[in-house]
Amino acid sequence: MAPADDGALLYLYRGALFKIADGVQVPKAGSLFFCRHLEFQAGERVLELGCGAGLATVLAAKAGCRVVATDVVPEAVECARENAILNGVADRVEVRLGDCYEPVGGMTFDLICTNPPQMPTPPGRDREDPVAAADNGGVDGWEILDRVIQGASRHLAPGGRLVFTVFAFLGQKAAMSKLEAAGLTPRIVGREIQAFPRIGYERLDHIRSLDAEGALPRTGLPKTVERFVVQGTKPA
Numbered sequence: 404m405a406p407a408d409d410g411a412l413l414y415l416y417r418g419a420l421f422k423i424a425d426g427v428q429v430p431k432a433g434s435l436f437f438c439r440h441l442e443f444q445a446g447e448r449v450l451e452l453g454c455g456a457g458l459a460t461v462l463a464a465k466a467g468c469r470v471v472a473t474d475v476v477p478e479a480v481e482c483a484r485e486n487a488i489l490n491g492v493a494d495r496v497e498v499r500l501g502d503c504y505e506p507v508g509g510m511t512f513d514l515i516c517t518n519p520p521q522m523p524t525p526p527g528r529d530r531e532d533p534v535a536a537a538d539n540g541g542v543d544g545w546e547i548l549d550r551v552i553q554g555a556s557r558h559l560a561p562g563g564r565l566v567f568t569v570f571a572f573l574g575q576k577a578a579m580s581k582l583e584a585a586g587l588t589p590r591i592v593g594r595e596i597q598a599f600p601r602i603g604y605e606r607l608d609h610i611r612s613l614d615a616e617g618a619l620p621r622t623g624l625p626k627t628v629e630r631f632v633v634q635g636t637k638p639a
């Protein structure tokens with residue numbers, strides 16, 4: 404049991420307050436980049452996959468959307484639920500535990516959004532803990548994103564959109580062609596240069612071996628990385 408004098412980690416964003424529980428990722432540059440490029444219309448049905456503390460979920464609910472949020476980490480599910488209550492939007496938010504689309508079988512949405520784990524993880528280096536769940540995207544970084552993209556059409560209403568973040572070293576062209584192959588019309592809706600992630604330095608050789616589109620310099624330590632927010636729209 405946690406000692407009674409443990410502190411609480413609070414995060415303030417766009418007039419909403421988030422309590423960040425142990426085992427839940429503190430919002431990072433990628434979280435804010437993601438939120439900056441999400442557009443919500445009141446009344447839309449929104450799914451956030453991998454909600455963490457529930458930043459995008461609470462913003463969508465505050466904009467008048469009905470939101471289902473999911474995460475594989477029980478601490479994140481509880482944390483996002485508490486943050487919906489804290490921000491007075493619990494009546495518009497349902498948080499479910501489970502992998503990818505498994506908690507929302509048979510449901511459709513106007514917007515599916517995710518800032519998923521996508522850090523390429525060398526073979527044998529994955530772990531079963533909440534930090535790994537927030538960062539690791541399988542050997543090539545696409546493990547979760549591929550499943551998100553492949554399942555999107557089944558869970559999008561006609562004209563609905565899938566919006567996700569992706570590191571440039573995973574491939575901008577790859578993202579576009581994966582969306583097209585899934586029957587979605589691709590578009591880059593945001594791009595940003597960010598500090599190169601600390602964890603990326605530990606995996607630099609592995610990441611470089613996957614960087615087919617040449618997003619990173621071939622030598623030296625990169626200081627920055629480009630990130631994209633990509634949208635795939637289902638035909639109306």
Ligand SMILES: C[S@@+](CC[C@H](N)C(=O)[O-])C[C@H]1O[C@@H](n2cnc3c(N)ncnc32)[C@H](O)[C@@H]1O
Pocket residue numbers: 428429430431433434435437452453454455456457458473474475476479501502503518519520533536537538547
């Ligand atoms: C990079 S964090 C993003 C958290 C939050 N959405 C944000 O932008 O700050 C990725 C989140 O996805 C969750 N996650 C990892 N694998 C998942 C899966 N297979 N299905 C659903 N959520 C998953 C992690 O637990 C983590 O909370």
